[in-house]
Amino acid sequence: MNKPSSRRKKATSAASSEPKPALEPEKENPASVTIEVTALVVPEELSESEQHDRLHLERKVEHAFYEAGKALTELRDRRLYRSTHRTFEEYCRDRFGFTRMAAALKIASVKVIDNLSTNGLQNAPSTEDGLQILPTNERQVRPMTNLEPQQQREVWQQAVNKAGGKIPSGRIVQDIVDKIRERTKVPNPYREGEICILLPKDNPDLRGKGGCWGVIAHVGDYSCTVGTWDGDYTVKIEHLKLVELLEEDCKFMQQLCMRLRQLHQVASRDPSVDWLLQGLGKQAKPYLSSLQAKLLAAMEREYKLSWKQQK
Structure with missing residues (x-):
């Protein structure tokens, strides 16, 4: 019998029965730590000329519908569509893709904007840079088209005040017009x-x-x-x-x-x-x-x- 071999087996068995020590957590390597850094974007100042150009372009974007209304008014009144179309409606549909009512609203908007910007608005609402606050889309103008000029000015003043001195939404304008109609006779x-x-x-x-x-x-x-x-x-x-x-x-x-x-x-x-x-x-x-x-x-x-x- 090979007894020494038997002793080695026992020793091995005894060693395997002993609890193994828990593995220690791996220590972080300071060199591998990622630190997130938020970059600060410093606004670039505009020159006085650039500021002027920006305001000018912004006003053009805001009042593009007004310029469109002025152009459509002249095209209609002078019948400049007559060489290609029988009616103004056909012309607007084919040339610009405007429905009849879309063209009519742009034309009606011209009178409203002209009234708000030129008639008795010395105390009209304005922005911090002194620019007068005027409607920027047809939705703001639509509720006022059937009002008298003085009522249009009153409605717009109230709407701007209700919007906190900013351009009001069409919904705000409509709400004020509805209240005026409740207490006054609209022609x-x-x-x-x-x-x-x-x-x-x-x-x-x-x-x-x-x-x-x-x-x-x-x-x-x-x-x-x-x-x-x-x-x-x-x-x-x-x-x-x-x-x-x-x-x-x-x-x-x-x-x-x-x-x-x-x-x-x-x-x-x-x-x-x-x-x-x-x-x-x-x-x-x-x-x-x-x-x-x-x-x-x-x-x-x-x-x-x-x-x-x-x-």
Whole structure:
């Protein structure tokens, strides 16, 4: 028997049964520690000339919609679109991608800005550098377009004060205008012969008439009577949206409304007539396509309706 070998095995077994000492945590090497340092960016001062240029460019950006409105006004009034387009609406859509109402709002904004910046605003709100605080987008101007000049100035002054001396949001301006309307009589902005679109909102009498256009036949203190292809409706001014058109375009729409009403009064009309009436009754445009004109004329011949164009 090899006894020494047996003793070595026992010794090894005994040694393996002893608890091993816990490993000590690895000590950090000071040389490997990462320290985050935030870099301080020191603002670079602008020269007096650069400051002037910055303010000038900022004002141009803020009032780009005003310059657009001035340009559109001149294009419309001088009919500089006539070499390529029949109507101002077509021109704005094709050349700038503006809807009819977008162009109209930019044009209306010009009068509001001119009023706020030039008429009796010696105590008008201004920034720390002395620049007058004026609207910077159509949303701020839209609620004031139907107000009298003095009311526009009062509304804007209150809106700037409510915004803490800064440019107010369109919502702030709208809230102040709503409060003024509650306590004062706002003049009816519409005139007889103008073209408007019906806005049903909460008026059950206008259910199904959303988007229909009509001719204003009577103007009251707070409402208008509007003639459409299928009848007359007396609605409040908040249920109307003006279609900005030249006088000649309004005349075209007035005549078209008369033609549509004549067809609607035919008791034995074919259902296809109603399809045309409903389609044209929601197309608030001062023109007809070639096919639309042919269809309308064909239906008038079918029911022996005479129509004489007014000069």
